[in-house]
Amino acid sequence: MTPLEEVKKLIAIPSVTGEEEEIARYLESRFQQLGCKTRLYEAAKNRYNIYAEYPGRDKSRPGVLFHGHMDTVPPYGMPNPYSPDVNNGRVWGRGSVDQKAGIAAVISAFEDYLSSSRTPEKSIAFIGVIDEESEHRGSMAMKEMGIDADFGIVTEPTDLKFGIGCKGTAPVLLSVKGRAAHGCRPWLGVNAVVAGIKLAEKIMSEELPIYTIEGIGDVQGSYNLGKIEGGNAYNIVADRCAIWFDRRLTPGETQAGVVEDIRKAADTMGFSDELKIDIEIARPDWNWPPIKERGLLPAITDMSRPEVSGLKKLCDEVLGFESRVYFTDGYNEMDFLINDLGINTIQFGPGDSARCHTDDEYLDIEQLQKCTDVYKKIISFFCE
Ligand SMILES: [Zn+2]
Structure with missing residues (x-):
């Protein structure tokens, strides 16, 4: 499927916080189709995180872990929240930006990479978590799940900018x-x-x-x-x-x-x-x-590590322009990856975060495509 088809499919599965089961089961089967090993983990009663991993030759921790939250805020006054409407290079729908686009880009990047039937040196991993919009139970559970990786990518929307930390x-x-x-x-x-x-x-x-x-x-x-x-x-x-x-x-x-x-x-x-x-x-x-x-803690990427500058260079090459490096006044779950799991992490994802939680939530389709291209390169960069 194209990234656009992937995101439309995800938007059409309602997943307001507390009701993430259907989308978790969908992602489980989608990643299985791609050849990944999957695991559902009950992070709260009847609410499941989904972990997917494509095994590399090296069976130690994955080379990269993509992280995305599956839940969305309620539709509020949004017309047709779950019937994705494509118009003028944009797709509308609840969760389009926040943050089903990031997850769709991961699926497409996995599909593209794995279609070449290469066996990567290091495993490639994805975790979809519940409850980001409320008590963060999904990301809190990552420690008990034993999640680990060489590097993490939080796929929340950054407008294709390079997020190195949050308050x-x-x-x-x-x-x-x-x-x-x-x-x-x-x-x-x-x-x-x-x-x-x-x-x-x-x-x-x-x-x-x-x-x-x-x-x-x-x-x-x-x-x-x-x-x-x-x-x-x-x-x-x-x-x-x-x-x-x-x-x-x-x-x-x-x-x-x-x-x-x-x-x-x-x-x-x-x-x-x-x-x-x-x-x-x-x-x-x-x-x-x-x-x-525990609270919601500030987090910052360790910029002294050589892979961070390599990663930035790669992003810019794929995008064809110099992506801005920024630290956000807002909060995101890179906190849990960096502070609880010790995984050096950046935030990079498609879409304008100003559209999150609004009745006018839409995604720029070109960004979705570009982000998918960046994720493909990220997989090669960390896992080959
Ligand atoms: Zn979000």
């Missing part, structure tokens, strides 16, 4: 409890909203560490105060306040460090002893303790 993200909930009193005698109460705002201002005014990346420049973490709730009525001293932050982290920063910094800031505020402040990692869709505990 981490800590969803922080600050809960403040004070004491209510009548609004005519505020001195008898302890106002939780006022304290919450003061503490928020304090932590947001603190200078966050700067991380310098050679060839890119300085990057810095950030705080976004996304939501604030509190109080009961205008004439009652507010006895509670909840503030949600999206704290982004640069390499070297940790989730525990973020919580610790907020705790320290709170201790310097001179608040009344009656005020109770809780700081926790909380996201409305996170109910699974292991992900709260």
Whole structure:
């Protein structure tokens, strides 16, 4: 099948987070058709990661591992989310960019490479994971699955740019409890909203560490105060306040460090002893303790390794232009490959990530083709 046919097939299989079984089983059979050994792994109840490997002569770890998430966000208001519509060099559909195109490019690259009936020196591997859009249970399970490789490629959309790292993200909930009193005698109460705002201002005014990346420049973490709730009525001293932050982290920063910094800031505020402040990692869709505990960490490719510059050169040759090297303010699952598995990894995939999660999600077909060509070369580069 062509890469376009592959992606249309994948779009037509709905796979909203939590409902990845059908697409996992489809990928299992598709990779088997290509001659790969496959394994389904139950990463959450009735939800399966799919691992596929084409064995090389060398039976140690694979030369390259392509990683893609199978789940998508819901269709929301998207018309015809699962009937891929091709028009003007684009294909529309839920998951077209995020990120069935990346998976389709992998399948096509495998098919093309394996049709030559060469036996590679090193094995070629793919992992499709569940739950990327929520609790990351699929990528969390890679460690238990014993996943390993010389190098990793995260196939999320990069607009064919060369992603060498991502920020981490800590969803922080600050809960403040004070004491209510009548609004005519505020001195008898302890106002939780006022304290919450003061503490928020304090932590947001603190200078966050700067991380310098050679060839890119300085990057810095950030705080976004996304939501604030509190109080009961205008004439009652507010006895509670909840503030949600999206704290982004640069390499070297940790989730525990973020919580610790907020705790320290709170201790310097001179608040009344009656005020109770809780700081926790909380996201409305996170109910699974292991992900709260681990968090979503920053990650960066080890650029000192010679294969990285070789890989960049190869990408540029295939693309016919110099692909930009970048570090994203966003987050992606290269975190798990780099930080949990110790696999040096880049992110490179087809499509414009600005289209992700929108009602106007479409993929540029030319990028899909070019990315497939790059993946084919990547297979030869790492596995021959
Ligand atoms: Zn994605």
